[in-house]
Amino acid sequence: MRNIRVRVAYDGSCFYGWQRQEGFISVQQAIEEAIEAVSGQSVNVYGSGRTDTGVHALGQVANFQVDTPITDYRLRGALNAHLPKGAVIKDVETCDPGFHAQHSAVGKRYLYVIRNSSYRPVHGLQLAHWTPKPLDFEAMRIAAKAFVGEHDFTSMASSGAPRKTNVRRVHSLQMRRRGDTYWFMIQGSGFLYNMVRTIAGTLMEAGRGKLDAQGIGAILRAKNRGLAGPTAPPGGLYMVRVLYREKMAWDGRRAMH
Amino acid sequence: MRNIRVRVAYDGSCFYGWQRQEGFISVQQAIEEAIEAVSGQSVNVYGSGRTDTGVHALGQVANFQVDTPITDYRLRGALNAHLPKGAVIKDVETCDPGFHAQHSAVGKRYLYVIRNSSYRPVHGLQLAHWTPKPLDFEAMRIAAKAFVGEHDFTSMASSGAPRKTNVRRVHSLQMRRRGDTYWFMIQGSGFLYNMVRTIAGTLMEAGRGKLDAQGIGAILRAKNRGLAGPTAPPGGLYMVRVLYREKMAWDGRRAMH
Numbered sequence: 160m161r162n163i164r165v166r167v168a169y170d171g172s173c174f175y176g177w178q179r180q181e182g183f184i185s186v187q188q189a190i191e192e193a194i195e196a197v198s199g200q201s202v203n204v205y206g207s208g209r210t211d212t213g214v215h216a217l218g219q220v221a222n223f224q225v226d227t228p229i230t231d232y233r234l235r236g237a238l239n240a241h242l243p244k245g246a247v248i249k250d251v252e253t254c255d256p257g258f259h260a261q262h263s264a265v266g267k268r269y270l271y272v273i274r275n276s277s278y279r280p281v282h283g284l285q286l287a288h289w290t291p292k293p294l295d296f297e298a299m300r301i302a303a304k305a306f307v308g309e310h311d312f313t314s315m316a317s318s319g320a321p322r323k324t325n326v327r328r329v330h331s332l333q334m335r336r337r338g339d340t341y342w343f344m345i346q347g348s349g350f351l352y353n354m355v356r357t358i359a360g361t362l363m364e365a366g367r368g369k370l371d372a373q374g375i376g377a378i379l380r381a382k383n384r385g386l387a388g389p390t391a392p393p394g395g396l397y398m399v400r401v402l403y404r405e406k407m408a409w410d411g412r413r414a415m416h
Numbered sequence: 417m418r419n420i421r422v423r424v425a426y427d428g429s430c431f432y433g434w435q436r437q438e439g440f441i442s443v444q445q446a447i448e449e450a451i452e453a454v455s456g457q458s459v460n461v462y463g464s465g466r467t468d469t470g471v472h473a474l475g476q477v478a479n480f481q482v483d484t485p486i487t488d489y490r491l492r493g494a495l496n497a498h499l500p501k502g503a504v505i506k507d508v509e510t511c512d513p514g515f516h517a518q519h520s521a522v523g524k525r526y527l528y529v530i531r532n533s534s535y536r537p538v539h540g541l542q543l544a545h546w547t548p549k550p551l552d553f554e555a556m557r558i559a560a561k562a563f564v565g566e567h568d569f570t571s572m573a574s575s576g577a578p579r580k581t582n583v584r585r586v587h588s589l590q591m592r593r594r595g596d597t598y599w600f601m602i603q604g605s606g607f608l609y610n611m612v613r614t615i616a617g618t619l620m621e622a623g624r625g626k627l628d629a630q631g632i633g634a635i636l637r638a639k640n641r642g643l644a645g646p647t648a649p650p651g652g653l654y655m656v657r658v659l660y661r662e663k664m665a666w667d668g669r670r671a672m673h
Contacts, residue, residue: 170538215539239535247535278496278504281427282472283540 162258163234164222165190166250166409171215171393172285173245178209186210186246190221193241197234198227207260207267207401213393215286217270218249218409220401222260252408266330266402268346271359272395276339287340288359288395294366296336302365303332303343305375306358313382315358316351317390325351325382334362341366344399356391357384364388419515420491421479422447423507423666428472428650429542430502435466443467443503447478450498454491455484464517464524464658470650472543474527475506475666477658479517509665523587523659525603528616529652533596544597545616545652551623553593559622560589560600562632563615570639572615573608574647582608582639591619598623601656613648614641621645 167190175183179191190204206221229237235251242248257263272287274280275294280287306315306329313325329347336342343362345355361378364370370378370388378386424447432440436448447461463478486494492508499505514520529544531537532551537544563572563586570582586604593599600619602612618635621627627635627645635643 168538173538217539235535244536244541245538247538249535278492278506279501281425281430281502281504282474282543284501286539 160224160226161253162222162224162256163231164220164252164254164258164260164407165235165238165248166407167216167219167221167246167248169216169219169246170285171210171213171396173243174212176210176212176214177206177219184243186216186219187221189243189246190238190248191223193238194223194225196241197229197237198225200225200227205260207264208398210396210398211393213285214396214398215394216398218400219398220260220264220403220407222254222258250407250409250412255405258403258405260401263403263405264401265404266346266348267350267398268344268400268402269350269355270342270344270397270399271355271391272397273341273359273363274339275341285394288392290363292367294341294363295368296334296341296366298368298372299341299343299362299366300334301372302362302370302375303334305379306332306345310379311382312351312354312379314378314384314387315354315361316384317353317357318384322351327351327354332358346400346402353390356393356396357387357389359391359395360388362388363391417481417483418510419479419481419513420488421477421509421511421515421517421664422492422495422505423664424473424476424478424503424505426473426476426503427542428467428470428653430500431469433467433469433471434463434476441500443473443476444478446500446503447495447505448480450495451480451482453498454486454494455482457482457484462517464521465655467653467655468650470542471653471655472651473655475657476655477517477521477660477664479511479515507664507666507669512662515660515662517658520660520662521658522661523603523605524607524655525601525657525659526607526612527599527601527654527656528612528648529654530598530616530620531596532598542651545649547620549624551598551620552625553591553598553623555625555629556598556600556619556623557591558629559619559627559632560591562636563589563602567636568639569608569611569636571635571641571644572611572618573641574610574614575641579608584608584611589615603657603659610647613650613653614644614646616648616652618645620648 231251365372531546622629
């Protein structure tokens with residue numbers, strides 16, 4: 160029995176999220192069906208974490224156990240031939256039996272993309288969040304600094320499942336702008352439910368002047384979700400990379416490609 | 417009666433090309449219907465040129481005559497409210513009665529986007545041409561140089577309608593690469609039918625080593641369409657900008673935004 164890890168990209172607008180659920184096509188189910196079509200085996204695919212409906216991935220990681228003589232390289236092609244067009248397996252690697260996509264992960268990187276034009280974008284509308292209200296990029300950059308470091312992120316999370324602690328470490332948060340496209344890349348040890356989207360919503364409120372860009376630290380310290388901005392829509396969010404202690408075959412390749 | 421020019425963006429995968437044709441939704445028809453809905457007047461919209469099904473636009477220009485008291489700014493919003501989601505009017509400007517989007521044009525700029533990854537892209541598949549065969553960027557850059565300047569482009573055009581001369585001037589052709597995305601921006605005095613797509617197909621053949629990158633000049637001089645590469649697919653092509661002698665209200669704004 161081989162333990163195989165894969166790196167997966169998908170267009171979130173084509174699926175009802177990552178996790179399998181009765182009656183709705185999920186990415187997990189699409190991959191499990193592709194594996195069954197190729198190997199004849201019904202397997203469970205374990206993702207590094209769930210993504211909601213509409214959320215994209217450039218480098219989601221998952222693993223599964225399967226018994227097949229097909230090489231990694233040919234398995235990639237065979238699985239892709241059975242996946243719907245909104246999903247693709249970028250890499251396949253047979254790995255240590257102890258590797259688990261979720262439990263072995265030590266961090267994650269996400270991207271959030273905002274289009275700030277007065278008219279509705281026509282190209283790739285589902286690939287970014289569009290807001291016509293003018294955003295002050297400098298204010299957003301100032302606000303972004305408050306999230307870096309170790310904080311209790313209760314103010315930036317939907318309640319979701321109970322957990323031991325809401326303390327997480329954000330390694331970096333980089334904001335970029337090009338023309339009317341704004342994006343930020345955030346990397347951390349882990350993220351609470353809806354945390355990146357709430358940070359995105361809070362940054363946009365700072366960009367509109369509705370929240371004080373200098374006051375984000377105080378919002379974090381208040382541990383009160385009601386003080387932060389709204390949860391930004393899923394279409395702007397991309398899971399870019401999952402971090403592990405060990406080296407992956409695809410390390411060094413950019414998640415975008 | 418006002419003469420109004422508009423700058424239009426559209427996703428080519430949402431329409432059967434620019435030009436109105438019975439039974440198929442075209443961009444021209446969508447705009448004419450929006451004008452009728454707003455003004456109650458049935459008008460003809462004149463584009464700077466046709467684009468084929470699948471070809472995108474970031475800055476197509478068109479004009480029409482209409483009798484309405486609505487300001488330019490409010491007209492933009494009203495027309496956009498009536499356009500399908502694959503098209504948007506970025507700018508509206510009341511202009512000189514003598515302005516004609518096609519006849520006043522003195523040049524055009526196009527963009528062609530290629531994705532060169534071993535697996536099928538999942539994000540924005542219809543927004544670029546995908547080819548899994550490896551492309552040598554340097555060879556493509558060398559080949560691209562041959563197109564700049566004044567040449568007879570018979571070798572790079574589909575026959576189409578008869579014309580006086582196949583000589584055109586290409587002002588510039590810039591090739592760029594970022595990761596697995598290649599694109600080139602070409603600007604010229606005018607383009608023959610399918611000329612940009614044939615240049616794209618020829619550059620890709622040079623990138624694959626099927627055509628000698630140093631031999632493109634000889635292909636042009638031979639005036640033989642059979643010697644060039646294939647006509648590249650429409651989904652990679654964007655009409656970026658139409659050039660006029662007079663200043664447009666939107667000059668200075670990037671066509672992308």
